[in-house]
Amino acid sequence: MKKESEEPVPSRGPRPPGHVERVGIFGGSFDPVHLGHLVLAESAMEQLDLDRILFIPAWLSPFKQDRPPGATPEQRLRMLRAATASERRFEVDGRELQREGPSYTIDTIRELLGDYPGVRFILLIGSDNLPDLGSWRDAAELRNLVDIAVLDRGGDEALIESSGFPVVRRRIDLSSTEVRERLAAGLSVRQMLPTGVYDLIMSEHPYRTLAHGHA
Numbered sequence: 001m002k003k004e005s006e007e008p009v010p011s012r013g014p015r016p017p018g019h020v021e022r023v024g025i026f027g028g029s030f031d032p033v034h035l036g037h038l039v040l041a042e043s044a045m046e047q048l049d050l051d052r053i054l055f056i057p058a059w060l061s062p063f064k065q066d067r068p069p070g071a072t073p074e075q076r077l078r079m080l081r082a083a084t085a086s087e088r089r090f091e092v093d094g095r096e097l098q099r100e101g102p103s104y105t106i107d108t109i110r111e112l113l114g115d116y117p118g119v120r121f122i123l124l125i126g127s128d129n130l131p132d133l134g135s136w137r138d139a140a141e142l143r144n145l146v147d148i149a150v151l152d153r154g155g156d157e158a159l160i161e162s163s164g165f166p167v168v169r170r171r172i173d174l175s176s177t178e179v180r181e182r183l184a185a186g187l188s189v190r191q192m193l194p195t196g197v198y199d200l201i202m203s204e205h206p207y208r209t210l211a212h213g214h215a
Contacts, residue, residue, distance in 0.1 A: 024044050125149075127156075
């Protein structure tokens with residue numbers, strides 16, 4: 001996060017006529033969204049020259065069907081909106097929460113292309129997803145419809161380099177799993193979360209049952 005003593009970053013000038021809007025798609029469970037997500041998104045904006053980013057929370061990841069989110073869809077949506085409220089280039093899209101069931105990326109991409117004709121979408125995927133990318137639903141079509149960029153989360157560096165995708169090099173040693181584990185253990189997460197997200201968790205306790213082994 002930017003300190004008060006730092007100089008503000010100069011705003012980017014207006015785009016030239018005929019500019020094609022570049023929009024990043026950042027999907028995930030966001031259970032909960034934390035500062036690492038926001039730092040990665042900001043780095044993607046800068047390194048990929050994006051105009052804005054859509055945060056799209058999944059109802060249920062196809063690869064985590066045995067591990068549903070601890071917070072409700074409504075809570076995760078409100079946490080995301082609270083986390084992104086101060087950045088006009090960050091937007092939250094709740095379409096996957098309305099579909100229920102496993103959230104397949106290709107379905108979302110098809111809808112977005114219909115809703116936003118002329119936009120160039122860049123799908124942001126974690127480097128930990130690269131080994132399974134070929135098994136995603138309609139993976140070949142997905143790669144034809146959107147550009148793909150990799151968020152560096154460690155893993156097989158040779159695979160990351162050989163993927164041919166642009167890589168956002170900003171490693172953040174923070175995860176939603178760690179946040180949930182600390183909450184379950186009664187430890188502080190105050191410095192890991194945006195203020196609005198922290199306040200919501202402290203008031204609604206969406207992860208309370210984790211401490212008792214029920215979620």
